[in-house]
Amino acid sequence: MHIKMVFILIVCLFASVYSSQTDSQNEDRSKIIQENNDEEEEEEPQRVFNTVGVGPAGLGSLDSDNLAVSAYYGSMLIINPYVNGRFLLELTTDVTDAVFSNFELGVDIFLADAFLAPYFGIGLGGGFARGAEENVFGLTVSTQAGLIIFRNASLQFDLHGKLHLMLNEIDPGFPHVYSLRLGVLF
Numbered sequence: 001m002h003i004k005m006v007f008i009l010i011v012c013l014f015a016s017v018y019s020s021q022t023d024s025q026n027e028d029r030s031k032i033i034q035e036n037n038d039e040e041e042e043e044e045p046q047r048v049f050n051t052v053g054v055g056p057a058g059l060g061s062l063d064s065d066n067l068a069v070s071a072y073y074g075s076m077l078i079i080n081p082y083v084n085g086r087f088l089l090e091l092t093t094d095v096t097d098a099v100f101s102n103f104e105l106g107v108d109i110f111l112a113d114a115f116l117a118p119y120f121g122i123g124l125g126g127g128f129a130r131g132a133e134e135n136v137f138g139l140t141v142s143t144q145a146g147l148i149i150f151r152n153a154s155l156q157f158d159l160h161g162k163l164h165l166m167l168n169e170i171d172p173g174f175p176h177v178y179s180l181r182l183g184v185l186f
Contacts, residue, residue, distance in 0.1 A: 059092060085107055136170050141165050155186055162180075
């Protein structure tokens, strides 16, 4: 009889100790889950900026020897601190007869998430070119390198050089644009 009582006391004692360990482990798990939730709440939401810019440009294979003007309007989506997505409508003209216009979907990769943020980017789109007495529609590809000033602010400046190439050949070659532009993200 005494052995049964001792055995029951040992089982009760063991259950009590196990229960208190489980409670402390559950409290630790609850704290970890709460900390993870707090961290998730602190993350910045994705931000979308409108952007507009202008600058000097040159038109290649479009029978234009004049200095051209390049302008753009679009949207930038901050995917994470080092990647932006972009949608742009662009127009480059020498104001006489040569024109290169296009829409573009692209991505920019930033080398730093800082006040001055250098980046490089690529893009793909479609466009229209007129020059050398020809009109042509085609697929466009682009590459650019630039610097965003005030990267973490609500108003940012974008200085970049860009090269566009239309993948549809006309008589003098593939129409292309090279530009240096200053833009504003707001």
